[in-house]
Amino acid sequence: MTAKTLPVLRDELQHCRNCDLYKFATQAVPGEGKKKARIVFVGEQPGDEEDKTGRPFVGPAGRLFDRALDEAGIDRSEAFVTNAVKHFKFEERGKRRIHKKPSAGEIKACRPWLEAELVIIRPQVLVCLGATAAQSVFGPDYRVTRERGKIVEHAWAPRATSTIHPSAILRAPGEQRHLEFERFVNDLRLVRAAS
Numbered sequence: 673m674t675a676k677t678l679p680v681l682r683d684e685l686q687h688c689r690n691c692d693l694y695k696f697a698t699q700a701v702p703g704e705g706k707k708k709a710r711i712v713f714v715g716e717q718p719g720d721e722e723d724k725t726g727r728p729f730v731g732p733a734g735r736l737f738d739r740a741l742d743e744a745g746i747d748r749s750e751a752f753v754t755n756a757v758k759h760f761k762f763e764e765r766g767k768r769r770i771h772k773k774p775s776a777g778e779i780k781a782c783r784p785w786l787e788a789e790l791v792i793i794r795p796q797v798l799v800c801l802g803a804t805a806a807q808s809v810f811g812p813d814y815r816v817t818r819e820r821g822k823i824v825e826h827a828w829a830p831r832a833t834s835t836i837h838p839s840a841i842l843r844a845p846g847e848q849r850h851l852e853f854e855r856f857v858n859d860l861r862l863v864r865a866a867s
């Protein structure tokens with residue numbers, strides 16, 4: 673995909689048929705933020721609220737992410753936030769739409785959109801939030817549990833790293849949730865220092 677502008681990319685994204693996920697979602701959710709952001713965060717895929725609003729990281733995990741950014745001293749409006757997969761994948765249970773993890777094929781099919789965003793933005797630091805983003809950016813053998821917090825060079829950014837997805841913190845039980853949040857904020861502080 674050749675380098676374009678973010679608005680052009682956003683329009684074209686709505687017509688993507690590279691995998692089947694467009695058939696069930698409300699809309700594709702492009703990345704959002706500053707065009708020349710020094711930090712780009714990549715999540716997994718839109719959730720229920722993101723699918724309805726067309727904006728990334730606005731649901732429960734997004735609100736927790738905002739709180740963590742705030743504690744780490746990162747201004748979200750100065751960053752760019754996007755997802756590895758641009759359409760919401762889910763299964764219906766009654767009236768609820770439950771998140772389903774994208775397949776390796778769907779991650780691969782959507783990768784050119786992520787690459788196109790990054791080619792335009794050219795961030796200093798690229799941060800993968802969770803396994804799906806890390807798989808898209810670093811490849812299928814990458815393990816966040818092993819590599820979390822390590823900063824490496826990448827074709828899309830001079831510094832690239834990974835941490836957990838904020839939804840993993842929401843799923844942590846009791847006191848563990850608080851500890852996971854603190855650890856996440858520490859990872860974000862390292863990101864800020866590297867930017």
Ligand code: SF4
Binds near residue numbers: 685688689759782
């Ligand atoms: S998920 Fe990505 S590859 Fe699949 S249809 Fe949507 S934009 Fe295209």
